[in-house]
Amino acid sequence: xxxxxxxxxxxxxxxxxxxxxxxxxxxxxxxxxxxxxxxxxxxxxxxxxxxxxxxxxxxxxxxxxxxxxxxxxxxxxxxxxxxxxxxxxxxxxxxxxxxxxxxxxxxxxx
Amino acid sequence: xxxxxxxxxxxxxxxxxxxxxxxxxxxxxxxxxxxxxxxxxxxxxxxxxxxxxxxxxxxxxxxxxxxxxxxxxxxxxxxxxxxxxxxxxxxxxxxxxxxxxxxxxxxxxxxxx
Numbered sequence: 001x002x003x004x005x006x007x008x009x010x011x012x013x014x015x016x017x018x019x020x021x022x023x024x025x026x027x028x029x030x031x032x033x034x035x036x037x038x039x040x041x042x043x044x045x046x047x048x049x050x051x052x053x054x055x056x057x058x059x060x061x062x063x064x065x066x067x068x069x070x071x072x073x074x075x076x077x078x079x080x081x082x083x084x085x086x087x088x089x090x091x092x093x094x095x096x097x098x099x100x101x102x103x104x105x106x107x108x109x110x
Numbered sequence: 111x112x113x114x115x116x117x118x119x120x121x122x123x124x125x126x127x128x129x130x131x132x133x134x135x136x137x138x139x140x141x142x143x144x145x146x147x148x149x150x151x152x153x154x155x156x157x158x159x160x161x162x163x164x165x166x167x168x169x170x171x172x173x174x175x176x177x178x179x180x181x182x183x184x185x186x187x188x189x190x191x192x193x194x195x196x197x198x199x200x201x202x203x204x205x206x207x208x209x210x211x212x213x214x215x216x217x218x219x220x221x222x223x
Contacts (some may be wrong), residue, residue: 013209030202032209034211036214042203042216043214043215043216043217044153044201044203044214045214046211046212046213049209049210049211051209056199065197088153090212092209095166096158096160096165096166097143097155097158097165097166098143098155098158098212099155100145100152100153100155101152102152103152
């Protein structure tokens, strides 16, 4: 079992719709959770962080965490073509290391 | 804006040569990670440091890779000898600890021919 798992996609969503990205993790000692966005040929950029169960909203982005189910998700509302990128889920584990999933490639269709 | 600086941005080298990549973390950040990214494997954690002390380098091929942090402003990743399978983008990321996000550098794109 991989430490952090994501559906690799590609995920295709029409402009203006909600994009839903999911991630599961294996280490129950994990403390904090992050979503990064990576455009082709660029470095990962932090867009959301979450530490407590529930939802955290920032603009069009909402991160959701369920520690009992070891599940993290990212919702993007009113999707824009500029949201087309690879989204990486990252988990800060109990061993003090930051582990990434494979990433989900998202395409927003105008 | 504070940023993580990586050098060189691009490196092409012949198989068997030594390669050194450098990273200047953001001032005040006490944690540094080294990652390798390929299409097949995604972002692989190679090594990480806290307060300059190595915490884990189990992700690195020990016989050819080494990572050091000689001072708080410099982290290095060395490959000797390099092999074609080492071709990848190598990223450095720095941060203040587990509850804060980590900032990535622009990466070093390494090609070993």
